[in-house]
Amino acid sequence: MPDHTRPAGPTTGPTTGPTTGPTTGPPAATGPLARREARLAWSLLAPTLFAVAAVVILPLLAVFWISVKPVQLADLRAPAPVAREDLRGRPEAAGDEATLRYRLRNSSQDQTISRVALTDIWTDGLTAREIDPRCTLEGSHFRCNFGDWEGGYRETLEIPVIVDQAYFDNGTDVDATAVILTGDAQSVLTSNDFTLGNFRAIFDGGEFWSVLGVTLFYTVFGTIGTLVAGLFAALLLNHSFRGQGILRGLYLFPYVAPVIAVAFAWLLLLDPFSGSLNALLVQMGVTGAPINFFGQKPLALVTVTAFEIWRYFPLSFLFILARMQSIDTDMYEAAEMDGASPFQKFWYLSLPMLLGILSVLFLLRFIWTFNKFDDIFLLTGGNAGTRTLTVNVYEQSFALSNIGAGAAVAVVIFGCLLLFSVFFFKFISREEGL
Amino acid sequence: MLRHGYVTAPVLGALWMIIVATTVSVAMSFATGAAFRPSVIGALLLGALLGVAALHLQSLRTTPALGVVATGVLLAMGVGPAVTGIGVSFLSLALTALAIGIGFGWPLARFVQDMPTGHLTRHEFEGALIQFLMATGYIVFTAIVVIPFYVMVMTSLKNQAELIQNPLDFSIDLSQGWGLFRSYIELIRDFRFGEYLWTSFYISVLTVLITLAFAIPGAYAVARLRFRGRALFSRSILLIYMVPMIVLALPIYIAFSMTGLRNSIAGIVMIYPVTTIPVALYMLQGYFRGLPAEIEEAGLMDGLTRLQVIWKITMPLSLPALASVSLYVFMIAWNEFLLAFMLLDDPSKFTLTRGIASLNSSEIPRQHLMAGSVIATLPIMAIFLGLERFMTKGLTAGSVKG
Numbered sequence: 001m002p003d004h005t006r007p008a009g010p011t012t013g014p015t016t017g018p019t020t021g022p023t024t025g026p027p028a029a030t031g032p033l034a035r036r037e038a039r040l041a042w043s044l045l046a047p048t049l050f051a052v053a054a055v056v057i058l059p060l061l062a063v064f065w066i067s068v069k070p071v072q073l074a075d076l077r078a079p080a081p082v083a084r085e086d087l088r089g090r091p092e093a094a095g096d097e098a099t100l101r102y103r104l105r106n107s108s109q110d111q112t113i114s115r116v117a118l119t120d121i122w123t124d125g126l127t128a129r130e131i132d133p134r135c136t137l138e139g140s141h142f143r144c145n146f147g148d149w150e151g152g153y154r155e156t157l158e159i160p161v162i163v164d165q166a167y168f169d170n171g172t173d174v175d176a177t178a179v180i181l182t183g184d185a186q187s188v189l190t191s192n193d194f195t196l197g198n199f200r201a202i203f204d205g206g207e208f209w210s211v212l213g214v215t216l217f218y219t220v221f222g223t224i225g226t227l228v229a230g231l232f233a234a235l236l237l238n239h240s241f242r243g244q245g246i247l248r249g250l251y252l253f254p255y256v257a258p259v260i261a262v263a264f265a266w267l268l269l270l271d272p273f274s275g276s277l278n279a280l281l282v283q284m285g286v287t288g289a290p291i292n293f294f295g296q297k298p299l300a301l302v303t304v305t306a307f308e309i310w311r312y313f314p315l316s317f318l319f320i321l322a323r324m325q326s327i328d329t330d331m332y333e334a335a336e337m338d339g340a341s342p343f344q345k346f347w348y349l350s351l352p353m354l355l356g357i358l359s360v361l362f363l364l365r366f367i368w369t370f371n372k373f374d375d376i377f378l379l380t381g382g383n384a385g386t387r388t389l390t391v392n393v394y395e396q397s398f399a400l401s402n403i404g405a406g407a408a409v410a411v412v413i414f415g416c417l418l419l420f421s422v423f424f425f426k427f428i429s430r431e432e433g434l
Numbered sequence: 435m436l437r438h439g440y441v442t443a444p445v446l447g448a449l450w451m452i453i454v455a456t457t458v459s460v461a462m463s464f465a466t467g468a469a470f471r472p473s474v475i476g477a478l479l480l481g482a483l484l485g486v487a488a489l490h491l492q493s494l495r496t497t498p499a500l501g502v503v504a505t506g507v508l509l510a511m512g513v514g515p516a517v518t519g520i521g522v523s524f525l526s527l528a529l530t531a532l533a534i535g536i537g538f539g540w541p542l543a544r545f546v547q548d549m550p551t552g553h554l555t556r557h558e559f560e561g562a563l564i565q566f567l568m569a570t571g572y573i574v575f576t577a578i579v580v581i582p583f584y585v586m587v588m589t590s591l592k593n594q595a596e597l598i599q600n601p602l603d604f605s606i607d608l609s610q611g612w613g614l615f616r617s618y619i620e621l622i623r624d625f626r627f628g629e630y631l632w633t634s635f636y637i638s639v640l641t642v643l644i645t646l647a648f649a650i651p652g653a654y655a656v657a658r659l660r661f662r663g664r665a666l667f668s669r670s671i672l673l674i675y676m677v678p679m680i681v682l683a684l685p686i687y688i689a690f691s692m693t694g695l696r697n698s699i700a701g702i703v704m705i706y707p708v709t710t711i712p713v714a715l716y717m718l719q720g721y722f723r724g725l726p727a728e729i730e731e732a733g734l735m736d737g738l739t740r741l742q743v744i745w746k747i748t749m750p751l752s753l754p755a756l757a758s759v760s761l762y763v764f765m766i767a768w769n770e771f772l773l774a775f776m777l778l779d780d781p782s783k784f785t786l787t788r789g790i791a792s793l794n795s796s797e798i799p800r801q802h803l804m805a806g807s808v809i810a811t812l813p814i815m816a817i818f819l820g821l822e823r824f825m826t827k828g829l830t831a832g833s834v835k836g
Contacts, residue, residue, distance in 0.1 A: 034660065037659050037660055037661065038659070038660070038661035038662065040655070040659060040740055041655040041656075041659035041660070041661040041664075042655075042661060044651035044652060044654060044655035044659070045651070045652050045655050045656070045667070047647075047648050047651070047652070048648045048649065048651075048652040048711055048715060051648060051707070051708045051711060052674060052708065052711065052712065054708070055682065055686070055704075055705060055708035055709075056674055056677060056682060056708070058685070059681075059682045059684075059685035059686055059689070060677065060681070060682070060685075062685035062688070062689070063681060063682075063684060063685055066684075066685065066688070076688055076691050076692065077691070078692075189688075232571055232575070233571075233575055235568075235571075236568060236571045236572060236575065245822075247572075247576070249818070249819055249822050250576065250579055250580070251575060251579055252818070253579055253583060253815070254579060254582075256765060256814060256815065256818050257583075257769075257811045257814065257815065258768065258769040258771070258786075258787055258790075258807075258810045258811060258814065259769060259771055260771050260787045260790050260791060260807070260810070261586065261790065261806075261807035261808070261810050261811045262582060262583075262586075262807075262811075264586075264790070264794065264803055264804070264807055265582040265583065265585055265586040265804070265807060266582055268585060268586075268589060268800060268803075268804065269581070269582055269585050271601075274597060274598050274601045275601060276464070276585055276601045276602055276604075278601075279600070279601040279602045280460060280463060280464075280602060283463065283469050283470075283471055283602070284456075284459070284471040284472070285471065310578060310579075341556045341557055341560045342557070342560045342561060342564050343560050343564075367676050368676075370678075371676070371677075371678035371679070371680075372678075373678065373679065373680040373772060374771050374772055377772075378771075390678055390680045390681075393680050393681065393684060394680060397684055403684070403688070406684055407684060407685075410680070410681040410684060413678060413681055414677070414681060417676060417677065417678070420676075421673055421676060425669065
């Protein structure tokens with residue numbers, strides 16, 4: 001990428017030429033100085049490496065792991081034993097009989113919990129008449145060992161008790177101290193249960209290919225549209241006139257504003273029932289009936305692509321403008337002398353000079369549009385034929401509650417991405433090296 | 435054939451009139467809510483006639499004046515370049531005539547300036563055409579950028595009933611005084627938007643600080659120090675921020691659900707910086723490389739350690755770059771939606787973007803949604819306009835990220 005795309009290429013920073021490489025020590029490969037320098041470098045990088053590993057590398061590995069696991073959204077909470085405690089029989093005076101009841105269950109319907117144990121501290125003034133053989137009572141400490149619970153296990157443990165005066169005196173309820181239940185459960189996430197079902201689920205039927213088709217349409221046209229609009233905007237602003245600064249700031253608004261704000265503004269503007277644009281179109285006689293921009297099958301995809309172009313043209317416009325302003329004006333003067341017309345100058349001089357930045361932008365925008373999630377999610381939620389791969393991750397994971405399938409889609413995205421980046425780096429290193 | 439003064443001028447005039455008449459009609463509709471629409475035939479005819487006139491007049495004053503008069507007369511007759519519905523006030527009619535006349539006449543006079551009445555050279559023809567295209571471009575780009583924001587702001591100042599009655603009527607009743615801002619007041623009073631604003635603000639600031647704390651040493655190491663794997667490292671930084679957020683959000687959601695970090699500001703503050711560190715590191719290392727190494731060497735000679743050099747020499751020298759990076763990171767954190775949406779469920783911990791998402795329900799009137807959007811947009815716009823120089827630099831440098 002050319003220098004001007006950095007915050008300070010040689011044009012803005014103090015300029016004493018490119019200085020890379022070591023600033024101390026001889027260039028010896030394993031000298032003590034070099035070693036110390038490398039050590040320092042790694043220690044400076046360590047926090048970043050740690051953070052990136054924790055939030056990027058680990059999750060990526062996790063995605064691969066989950067994609068081959070039969071995980072549903074509900075499985076995220078590990079199965080746990082649950083207990084409710086109450087005192088039945090409405091004791092009214094000392095010496096009354098009552099029943100202390102523990103309602104126990106396994107929170108999971110299909111997972112076994114092993115070695116379930118219960119601990120509770122009884123309120124003063126309760127005397128057990130008879131205790132379940134699995135349980136012991138030492139003073140006020142009540143303990144039980146239940147062994148293994150199958151999935152969906154339920155039990156009501158009832159202990160007949162005699163209520164003493166002390167119970168009424170201290171006035172606390174039996175469940176004042178929480179019942180503690182422990183048990184070993186294996187979450188699907190950590191078990192040795194693997195499946196290819198997730199991949200089968202997403203590739204099954206024609207759905208995957210239509211999703212891929214939508215993604216490609218959105219990506220290709222979104223990218224090209226962004227570049228073309230950006231090129232036009234840059235041409236418009238590549239003159240100095242009064243108000244140029246204001247206009248340039250204005251044209252960046254769509255990119256700088258929060259996506260959620262502008263997405264809702266678009267939704268409102270294009271609403272078929274009370275949207276201003278539809279009202280305008282009807283009034284001007286362009287269309288007889290309001291158009292449902294985000295609800296009709298082929299149109300919704302075009303609209304979200306238009307939104308993508310609208311939102312990201314500022315970015316390519318900024319890049320292209322920066323490149324344009326660095327083109328030497330002498331060349332244009334020479335061409336002028338030779339009698340080149342304005343269009344010829346653009347076609348034969350400007351465009352070739354811009355080709356480098358345009359292709360870099362194309363690749364970057366292509367990858368980023370491919371990865372885009374928020375925009376479509378907010379505009380249509382992936383309905384009306386706008387479901388892209390990224391929206392599909394969300395759809396599978398949360399709408400269909402199949403986290404495993406969502407992860408499988410994510411793996412597919414990651415695969416595409418790797419493919420792009422191989423291409424990207426091959427190209428970029430040829431293209432003046434990022 | 436086209437390259438003839440008497441052909442080019444009327445053709446450009448006719449096309450330009452269509453554009454101006456449409457623009458003014460749209461603007462007047464949006465401003466008053468009354469029915470304005472361009473009349474294609476009227477616009478074409480008037481435009482062509484005025485094109486010829488402008489070619490003859492060759493004046494930047496007389497042509498617009500003629501435009502205003504002609505448009506005014508035709509508008510009054512009801513055939514003009516724009517036609518209106520019933521009950522449009524005289525004032526708005528006059529305003530329309532004025533806007534069309536000047537908006538049409540002045541640029542047209544520029545298009546045909548120094549154009550001969552006979553055969554045109556390629557230069558003259560393309561010059562006029564380019565001016566026409568540029569003028570069209572300004573109008574189109576400005577309109578598509580401004581309209582959504584205009585709708586956003588104006589909707590937030592109206593009420594549901596007015597909006598449904600006439601979706602085009604964005605005129606606001608100034609006599610209400612502060613009542614105009616009732617959506618904002620309700621949002622802050624009943625929907626805790628004041629809190630969200632503060633939450634968003636301090637999360638963004640924390641994100642900036644943490645990002646810089648990680649990225650400055652990292653960027654310095656990549657830019658200045660020699661170690662094995664440096665080239666690989668500076669490349670893989672780029673690779674990292676090409677990983678789509680949704681791919682990472684899924685396992686992060688799972689991990690946070692299991693560790694109880696979901697629904698906590700701490701979790702958000704842990705995650706946001708990591709999404710911005712690679713960008714910041716990449717931007718900063720580019721800048722550090724451009725700094726002269728000699729000053730740092732002098733510092734080392736004088737007995738400073740590397741860390742002192744970074745703190746006392748490199749950082750003060752790179753303040754502009756730090757400002758750009760901070761602004762850019764602030765913008766990313768402020769605008770972030772996906773993670774906030776997935777990880778925050780508790781209304782007491784929402785960020786602004788998450789708060790707006792919670793307003794998106796059929797029970798909450800639309801002006802609240804738009805008022806929320808304005809509340810989220812205004813601060814970032816204000817910062818952006820105030821510090822545009824840094825922001826633009828930051829955008830170009832960091833916008834490898836989308």
